Amino acid sequence: MKIVVVGGTGLIGSKLVAQLGDHDHEAVAAAPSTGVNTLTGEGLTEVLADAQVVVDVSNSPSFEPAAVMEFFETSTRNLLAAEAAAGVGHHVALSVVGTARMPENGYFRAKIAQENQIEQSGIPFSLVHATQFFEFARAIADAATDGDTVRIPPVLFQPIAGEEVAQAVGRVAVGAPLNGRIEIGGPERFRMDDFFRDALAAWGDARTVVTDAQARYYGSVPGERTLVPDDGATLGRIRYRDWLGQSTAK
Known part of the structure; x- marks a missing residue:
């Protein structure tokens, strides 16, 4: 099966291309560095020839609200039009x-706009909603840093390993279209401030985590259950401490 992975050179995409290849699928990484640009349409006709499935794991280079909305609306529109022409x-x-x-x-609003386009396209589809990735924990802490303190809201948090995100997306890609969505998350649910308090200690980081109910997460104050999946979600098996130990050992 030919599966085109848009964003196939990124964190999740590169893992997904490798995993699909290991299962004897023709997985093609589509990204500007491989000659495919969903914002301009460059290379889409060529890369989608004979493709049965397209997986979009691309991300906006900017999280500024207007820029991220422009990225997801434009790239998704171009991609879906090219897929319709190619018979994906x-x-x-x-x-x-x-x-x-x-x-x-702003970021979440842009993802909603992307999903609306997909649902209205007429192309059979599947949406995979994932919680935050382990790989971005340090970046979240850095973004929340104020001097020597890290301000984190006391809300629920259930991060997942990027490897298991790629596995879940791959399973969906080779199956029948859901024409709906599934949720995936990590095996452990934390209070977000407690997670980062423990994580910084494990990193040997001297910054102090401060619990702040008004602390922002990518520009907005999350609610108690905003960042965790509902009951019935598919859960990974890799625990953060184990992942961190393996990552440090590499």
């Missing part, structure tokens, strides 16, 4: 748990 039978997109719970957030 399944569009899979990676999205975020909690998009509908924090619509005032």
Whole structure:
């Protein structure tokens, strides 16, 4: 099966291309560095020839609200039009748990717009909503840093390993279209401030985590359950401490 992975050179995309290749699928990484640009349409006709499935795990280079909206609306529109012309039978997109719970957030609002385009396209589709990735924990802490303190809201948090995100997306990609969505998350649920308190200690980081109910997460204050999946979600098996130990050992 030929599966085109848009964003196939990034964190999740590169893992997904490798995993699909290991299972004897023809997985093609589509990204500007491989000659495919969904914002301009460059290379789309060529890369989608004979493709059965397209998986979009691409991300905006800017999280500024107007820029991220422009990225997802334009790239998704171009991609879906090219898929329709090529006869692609399944569009899979990676999205975020909690998009509908924090619509005032510019990034989440852009992902909602992306999903609406996909649902209205007429192409059979599957949406995979994932919680935050382990790989971005340090970046979240850095973004929340104020001097020597890290201000974190006391809300629920259930991060997942990027490897298991790629596995979940791959399973969906080779299956029948859901024409709906699934949620995936990590095996452990934390209070977010407690997670980062423990994480900084494990990193040997001297910054102090301060619990702040008004602390922002990518520009917005999350609610208690904004960032965690509902009951019935598919859960990974890799625990953060184990992942961190393996990552440090590499």
